[in-house]
Amino acid sequence: MEKETVRIEGFSDAVFAIAVTLLVLELHVPDKDSIRNGNDLVIFMKNQWPAFLAFILSFFSVFIMWVNHHKIFKQIYSRNSAIMFANGLILFLVSTVSYPTALLARYFNGEASAVVVAIYTGIFVLINFAYNLLWFLASRNKKLLRPGITDAAIKKIRNNYLYGFPIYLIALLFSFWIPLVSLIIILGLWFFWALSSGKIEMNVTEDRNRKIK
Template sequence: MEKETSRIEAFSDAVFAIAITLLVLELHVPPIEAASHQPGGLTAALTTLWPSYLAFGLSFFSIYIMWVNHHKLFKQIYKRSSPLMFANGLILFLATCISFPTALLAEYINTSYINTAVALYTALFVCINLSFNLLWWLASKDSSLLRPGLTSQHIRAIKRNYLYGIPIHVLACLLSFFYPVIALLVCACLWTYWAFTSGKLDMVKEESTS
């Protein structure tokens, strides 16, 4: 079966690359005045920017994990449909939105407004997780769109891998109003888990072609 999704994947890769690039725009060099008026000089001025480093690291990692999983999903999707393309567009739209809550998080994480900043940040990832589930649901409900030989067991395994992310991200969003730091840790742990379990999709590929 000829793969029809090459252009979708190429365009998606470009958008993910731009989304990651936008994050670095929130890292700013401290002005000379800030360094000269602090006892520790430039080192102290750079240290005060730790919220920006943290927000950048979290968001870079999250977008990269999105790209890895998106790439592996499209190893299982061979044909395109209009609903599938629009669902993919939704994922890309949300990926490009990450730079805004990242900037907000960097600015307010060390203030009394941290709850609102983290709530917006985690809410965006609830939407992202829903969009990934939508993409796979649209692809899997029509088996003609999928890789030849992909069994219903494989399809359910991929579905489960993404489905449990919804309640965890919702939990993180709710926690952000009371324990914002724990909410960020919950998200980071989930992304780390996905980073290590994304290899399951490669196993699906190997099994389905054996």
């Protein structure tokens, strides 16, 4: 069966690359006239810690989203309009990550911290929803998936994305009371997505090997 999603994957990779590049624009170099010595530079960089935190969180979030996007399209072989629009929703949301990142970098250390963290966390709730939607639309018709994929593998991938959704919602709720806890939850989700995506690929390969035998 010929893979029909090559153009979708190529276009998606370009959008992810641009989204990551935009994040670094929020890391500012101080004006030359405001820095007299090394101590001034250190103080400036210390005051910029929300910007560094926002960049690190967003970079690795987008990177892990790209990894999962790559893995999900290893299982999707054909496309229809629904899959293309669901993928477009993912790309739209990923391309907007730079804006809440900028808000987080600028206002996290002030009175608006709860609002900016809620906006920042909210975008990842929507992204997770979009991933769930993409896999739902693809997996409801097995003919669109990799030949030989088992029902068990389909279920494992579905559960992987479903488990993340309530955790993102919890992070969103925490953002209104303890914003830092919300960001820590997002940090923990990095490890969840990184580890779970590897386990899914391993499990799918094992299912494929068992079917061949």
